[in-house]
Amino acid sequence: MRYFLTLFVLAVIGVVSALGFRGDKSRKPPRMAEIFPDLNIQPKLRPQTVTKFDGFADGASSRVYPVGTVAQKVGFLDNTTWEDTAINTGRDAKGFVDSNPVPVTSELLKRGQERFNIYCQPCHGAQGDSAGGIVKKLGATSVANLQDQRIVRMNDGEIFNTISYGKNTMMGYAGQVPVSDRWAIIVYVRALQLSRLGAKDDVPAPVLEKLK
Amino acid sequence: MSFIFPKWANTLPLKVAVGAFLVANAAGAGVWYYLTPKYTRVGYTPKQPIAFSHAIHSDQLGIDCRYCHSAVEKSWFSNIPASSTCMNCHSLVLKDDPKLALVRESFQTGRSIPWVQVHKVPDYVYFNHSVHVNRGISCVHCHGQINHMEEVQHAKPLSMGFCLDCHRAPEEKIRPVELVTQLDWKGAVNGKQLVHDWNVKPGQSCSTCHR
Numbered sequence: 001m002r003y004f005l006t007l008f009v010l011a012v013i014g015v016v017s018a019l020g021f022r023g024d025k026s027r028k029p030p031r032m033a034e035i036f037p038d039l040n041i042q043p044k045l046r047p048q049t050v051t052k053f054d055g056f057a058d059g060a061s062s063r064v065y066p067v068g069t070v071a072q073k074v075g076f077l078d079n080t081t082w083e084d085t086a087i088n089t090g091r092d093a094k095g096f097v098d099s100n101p102v103p104v105t106s107e108l109l110k111r112g113q114e115r116f117n118i119y120c121q122p123c124h125g126a127q128g129d130s131a132g133g134i135v136k137k138l139g140a141t142s143v144a145n146l147q148d149q150r151i152v153r154m155n156d157g158e159i160f161n162t163i164s165y166g167k168n169t170m171m172g173y174a175g176q177v178p179v180s181d182r183w184a185i186i187v188y189v190r191a192l193q194l195s196r197l198g199a200k201d202d203v204p205a206p207v208l209e210k211l212k
Numbered sequence: 213m214s215f216i217f218p219k220w221a222n223t224l225p226l227k228v229a230v231g232a233f234l235v236a237n238a239a240g241a242g243v244w245y246y247l248t249p250k251y252t253r254v255g256y257t258p259k260q261p262i263a264f265s266h267a268i269h270s271d272q273l274g275i276d277c278r279y280c281h282s283a284v285e286k287s288w289f290s291n292i293p294a295s296s297t298c299m300n301c302h303s304l305v306l307k308d309d310p311k312l313a314l315v316r317e318s319f320q321t322g323r324s325i326p327w328v329q330v331h332k333v334p335d336y337v338y339f340n341h342s343v344h345v346n347r348g349i350s351c352v353h354c355h356g357q358i359n360h361m362e363e364v365q366h367a368k369p370l371s372m373g374f375c376l377d378c379h380r381a382p383e384e385k386i387r388p389v390e391l392v393t394q395l396d397w398k399g400a401v402n403g404k405q406l407v408h409d410w411n412v413k414p415g416q417s418c419s420t421c422h423r
Contacts (some may be wrong), residue, residue, distance in 0.1 A: 001227050001230075001231075004227075004231055006237070008231075008234055010253050011238075012238060015242060018248055019251075022245065022251045022255070023250075023253060023254045023255045024255045024366065025255050025257045026255050026256050026257065027257065027258060028255040028256075029256065029258065029364070030249070030256050031252065039334070039335070039336055040334040040335060040336070041315070041335060042335040042336070043335075044335065046289075046290065047289045047291070047333070048289075048292050048324075049329070050322065050326075058322070058323065058324075060324055087305060114390070117276070118276040118278050118279055119279060122273070122274075122275050122279065122301070122341055123301070134273045134274065134275075134305065135301050135305055138305045138306075139304070139305055139306035140301070140305055142304070147387050163226040168301065169304055170300075171296065171303065173300075175282075175294060175297070176279070176282040176297065179281075
């Protein structure tokens with residue numbers, strides 16, 4: 001019995017020291033004993049993984065769009081073409097459109113605020129003046145000040161174009177910010193500008209009364 | 213006539229019983245402790261090709277999760293950002309840093325960075341990110357405090373029991389949608405009210421997740 005107990009304790013210590021405890025940091029991928037591994041790992045492609053399929057020369061399971069194509073259900077699609085439809089590209093046959101082709105609502109403004117704070121605020125700052133921009137603090141000095149007169153006077157279509165394709169050191173956000181959100185962000189940028197440029201007379205009297 | 217059994221045989225049945233009891237319990241405890249995702253998955257910290265720190269980007273710099281994982285609200289799959297997303301900032305910040313050589317190379321050549329996937333449910337599980345984040349289930353509930361991680365570590369078991377715990381009582385986890393990416397948020401909220409208002413009915417039948 002003594003031998004058995006000694007062996008038993010040694011075996012328990014051996015197993016625990018070999019396998020460790022729950023939550024221990026491990027570099028090796030999780031592994032379970034699998035009776036039917038093809039149920040767990042099926043021969044289908046998951047996004048952003050590697051594939052050996054011959055047709056995909058670069059081995060990426062997620063494919064990029066062929067050059068010059070637009071995916072379905074992107075932007076505002078009716079029977080018009082993509083190019084030179086102001087709502088999708090910010091320009092018409094005459095050039096950049098002056099004002100936002102999307103009807104401005106408070107929902108759109110709220111959406112714009114949320115999206116601005118996700119995608120624009122890191123560089124341009126919460127006020128758009130680039131002062132609070134973390135990236136500027138880290139040395140990116142070329143970030144545009146959205147409160148600048150140049151941007152205030154810039155028409156909406158050109159801002160749309162800049163969000164989509166970038167400008168100077170700013171890269172395009174077409175991949176991260178969908179068309180409808182770009183217009184929402186522009187609405188919010190205009191609101192930010194008004195917050196600095198607005199005069200006392202712009203505020204309706206009853207609201208002004210409350211602010212006092 | 214001598215005895216058929218020696219004297220020590222008197223205690224043999226008891227010894228066998230105690231031994232069998234110990235072995236059976238140890239085996240049971242071992243299976244319970246080691247053969248579940250709480251052990252097999254939690255703690256998994258693969259070495260990534262680039263030492264990307266969520267603690268710096270998310271916690272220190274305050275960048276929203278969705279800046280990089282931009283598809284999480286629209287897709288069942290929460291995307292790893294394209295290297296062009298990294299270059300949005302890193303074409304200006306740390307633009308010649310050797311640690312980011314792989315990002316620049318990927319951006320120029322179009323070859324993917326070989327990130328190692330940390331969280332993965334089996335292929336017979338159909339988990340949808342968008343339906344969770346759009347109904348007030350935060351990243352933190354499944355991924356842990358990833359905003360404080362220098363290296364991404366598998367923090368929760370993501371086992372079937374783990375999913376069902378929340379599907380049976382969503383009011384304990386649900387929070388206002390605008391706080392979903394605020395991983396440090398610890399406020400109180402009337403979960404029952406939100407579950408009612410948003411008509412949240414998390415399924416518990418097999419086909420909810422297994423299709």
